[in-house]
Amino acid sequence: MSKRLWLWFSVVAAVSFCVGPFLWQVITSLRPEDELTRVGLPSSVSLESYFGAFHGRPFGRVLLNSALVAGTTTVFCLAIGASAAFALAKLEFRGRKLLLGLALAVSMFPPIATVSPLYLMIRALGLRDELPGLVLPYTTFALPMTLWILTGFFRDIPDELYRAARIDGCTPFQAFWKILLPLTVPGLATTGILVFIFAWNEFLYALTFTSSPEKRTVPVAISLFAGEHKEPWGEIAAASVIATLPLILVTLLFQRKIVSGLTSGAVKG
Amino acid sequence: MASVTFEQVRKTYPGGVEVVKGIDLDIADGEFVTLVGPSGCGKSTTLNLIAGFEAPTSGHVKIDGEVVNDRSPKDRGVAMVFQSYALYPHMDVRRNIAFPLEVAGMDKASIAKAVGETAARLGLEPLLDRKPKELSGGQRQRVALGRALVRKPKLCLFDEPLSNLDAALRGQMRAEIKKLHEDLGATFIYVTHDQTEAMTLSDRIIILNRGVIQQAESPRVVYDAPVNTFVAGFVGSPRINIVAPEIIDAPASALPESRKVVVGIRPEDVSIGGGPAPAGAKAAKVYVTEPMGAETWVTLEIGSERVVGRAPADFSARSGEAAWMRYDPAKLHVFDADTEKRIG
Numbered sequence: 001m002s003k004r005l006w007l008w009f010s011v012v013a014a015v016s017f018c019v020g021p022f023l024w025q026v027i028t029s030l031r032p033e034d035e036l037t038r039v040g041l042p043s044s045v046s047l048e049s050y051f052g053a054f055h056g057r058p059f060g061r062v063l064l065n066s067a068l069v070a071g072t073t074t075v076f077c078l079a080i081g082a083s084a085a086f087a088l089a090k091l092e093f094r095g096r097k098l099l100l101g102l103a104l105a106v107s108m109f110p111p112i113a114t115v116s117p118l119y120l121m122i123r124a125l126g127l128r129d130e131l132p133g134l135v136l137p138y139t140t141f142a143l144p145m146t147l148w149i150l151t152g153f154f155r156d157i158p159d160e161l162y163r164a165a166r167i168d169g170c171t172p173f174q175a176f177w178k179i180l181l182p183l184t185v186p187g188l189a190t191t192g193i194l195v196f197i198f199a200w201n202e203f204l205y206a207l208t209f210t211s212s213p214e215k216r217t218v219p220v221a222i223s224l225f226a227g228e229h230k231e232p233w234g235e236i237a238a239a240s241v242i243a244t245l246p247l248i249l250v251t252l253l254f255q256r257k258i259v260s261g262l263t264s265g266a267v268k269g
Numbered sequence: 270m271a272s273v274t275f276e277q278v279r280k281t282y283p284g285g286v287e288v289v290k291g292i293d294l295d296i297a298d299g300e301f302v303t304l305v306g307p308s309g310c311g312k313s314t315t316l317n318l319i320a321g322f323e324a325p326t327s328g329h330v331k332i333d334g335e336v337v338n339d340r341s342p343k344d345r346g347v348a349m350v351f352q353s354y355a356l357y358p359h360m361d362v363r364r365n366i367a368f369p370l371e372v373a374g375m376d377k378a379s380i381a382k383a384v385g386e387t388a389a390r391l392g393l394e395p396l397l398d399r400k401p402k403e404l405s406g407g408q409r410q411r412v413a414l415g416r417a418l419v420r421k422p423k424l425c426l427f428d429e430p431l432s433n434l435d436a437a438l439r440g441q442m443r444a445e446i447k448k449l450h451e452d453l454g455a456t457f458i459y460v461t462h463d464q465t466e467a468m469t470l471s472d473r474i475i476i477l478n479r480g481v482i483q484q485a486e487s488p489r490v491v492y493d494a495p496v497n498t499f500v501a502g503f504v505g506s507p508r509i510n511i512v513a514p515e516i517i518d519a520p521a522s523a524l525p526e527s528r529k530v531v532v533g534i535r536p537e538d539v540s541i542g543g544g545p546a547p548a549g550a551k552a553a554k555v556y557v558t559e560p561m562g563a564e565t566w567v568t569l570e571i572g573s574e575r576v577v578g579r580a581p582a583d584f585s586a587r588s589g590e591a592a593w594m595r596y597d598p599a600k601l602h603v604f605d606a607d608t609e610k611r612i613g
Contacts, residue, residue, distance in 0.1 A: 160351045161355050163349075164349070164357075165357075179357055
């Protein structure tokens with residue numbers, strides 16, 4: 001029995017450690033303004049911080065920017081990543097391991113080390129203060145992760161399935177498109193969530209490559225909420241809660257696609 | 270229609286492992302050929318060379334007289350049944366069977382007709398709307414056969430198709446595959462490590478060992494006149510007894526002079542009885558008995574060697590009891606002790 005109790009204690013501890021700060025944020029966002037500095041539950045629930053977050057700043061536009069940037073990045077990453085991962089996992093050519101290693105190396109650079117040269121390149125391309133100026137580096141930096149995860153998924157598909165498709169008359173691309181890709185949907189969903197979250201939450205590049213308020217993304221906009229004389233804690237909390245909702249939504253949406261055992265029945269067992 | 274020819278084909282994998290070492294082979298149109306051998310003998314690689322999954326390092330692979338070394342699988346018009354069945358899990362049985370025709374761009378009506386005919390032939394009609402995961406192993410194998418045969422291929426390859434099935438089902442499918450071959454008249458090339466499949470199915474057995482063809486003859490010839498001890502040991506069940514001639518008192522008249530030899534005698538050619546040895550029989554001790562119903566296989570111990578033979582169904586003896594063995598010297602296979610090749 002004590003074993004069970006210990007298990008429950010651990011679960012509750014782990015969950016509160018993760019969810020606690022977010023819950024605190026939710027409570028803060030619902031507090032009336034004059035109770036902001038207090039600890040404990042608010043005396044009444046107030047939505048004024050939520051209205052405040054949109055008041056006098058283009059926060060709606062900012063949300064749209066983030067959705068556009070994160071969405072486009074995810075689509076690019078999956079499109080490029082899936083075809084590259086297929087090639088790395090199923091086609092035979094020299095230097096496959098080297099390529100995967102190089103891809104990993106790219107993601108090892110600390111972002112702060114690349115931010116100034118990237119800034120110059122983005123400016124030279126005329127993409128400074130433009131949303132594509134964010135999609136480009138995001139795709140670059142999320143691709144290695146995409147590639148690694150998806151290569152694993154493609155490797156898990158039996159070679160005989162690929163061969164069967166080839167024997168049945170498919171070109172390598174047709175085999176990829178008609179047979180292998182539908183079987184990696186769970187992998188695409190998982191990777192898609194991770195890439196979307198990365199792009200949604202990215203701060204450093206977004207801060208550096210954009211300057212006008214209506215081109216900002218959510219994390220940057222929230223960080224700039226603070227005025228000269230006061231920290232609008234309630235509004236920051238409300239904006240953070242709003243910014244988290246799309247992530248939860250995307251996760252739930254993709255999760256329905258993560259059907260385990262999709263490949264069962266392809267081969268023996 | 271579809272003949273296959275190998276001319277001095279070699280295949281070396283990156284890393285320098287040579288798995289196929291200069292194979293010459295002619296498979297005639299309409300022939301049923303099995304490739305057998307222990308794992309790593311090169312039989313699967315040979316099949317992959319025909320399918321087009323691998324290109325030979327040197328030599329030529331020809332289909333219908335045309336060199337196809339670098340031709341991609343889809344341009345070879347070859348069908349294949351895989352060991353793991355390799356059904357497409359996201360498609361139902363109907364689409365699995367229709368897939369090769371869809372890819373070929375056939376019109377819908379013709380596809381439906383062809384799928385219907387194939388399903389009827391294989392008894393798959395009640396299963397057409399199921400997904401592969403809802404099928405048993407035997408049903409999956411049938412669907413895999415259907416997908417291969419729906420195109421009416423001239424050349425069909427089988428990569429150990431029955432090895433994942435249980436024994437009863439294997440026997441049934443074996444008979445069906447043989448019937449399909451007779452009905453279709455296509456060339457079948459069949460890889461297996463099961464010598465029963467090789468014996469019962471093929472017009473010709475090709476026995477491979479370490480990337481070299483040992484013998485390529487009809488099952489009858491391979492069984493009656495194996496070219497070396499490897500082939501002798503590979504074909505026949507229980508396995509042939511191969512011993513020094515003095516162990517079983519092989520008569521000098523059956524042996525060549527002035528050469529060191531080993532002799533082989535198949536268990537079915539050895540009669541075994543219990544008790545003291547009658548005149549002309551060799552005395553031995555029982556090691557183990559295996560009643561099979563119609564007969565009993567008995568393993569005898571003669572000195573340090575063991576010899577398997579056949580006894581009547583009611584034979585029973587404990588290990589260590591006295592027994593005897595007898596055989597017709599004309600049934601002896603004589604091999605050179607050093608080269609292991611057949612003599613005479």
